[in-house]
Amino acid sequence: MAKASIYFDLENLNGKRGAAKVKRQLDTLPGVISVSINDDHKRVAVDFDTTGVNQSQIRNQLDDLGLTICGEHFEEHTM
Secondary structure, three states: OOEEEEEEEEOOOOHHHHHHHHHHHHHOOOOEEEEEEEOOOOEEEEEEEOOOOOHHHHHHHHHHOOOOEEEEEEEEEOO
């Protein structure tokens, strides 16, 4: 398993209800290990298995939810 993390800064994450919806949607992607959301700072962190999903698929899921990504940071983890 190749593990990575991606962090997104979002413009229009709408409070706790919006954060819960984002978490539910991202959790459905195969390979997503965990989703953490800080709705106060409008940040989403996703840990994932790169053999199951890639960062473009995660980004597309956020786009499909109508969210605007204003920043992104990717980290690949060596095990």
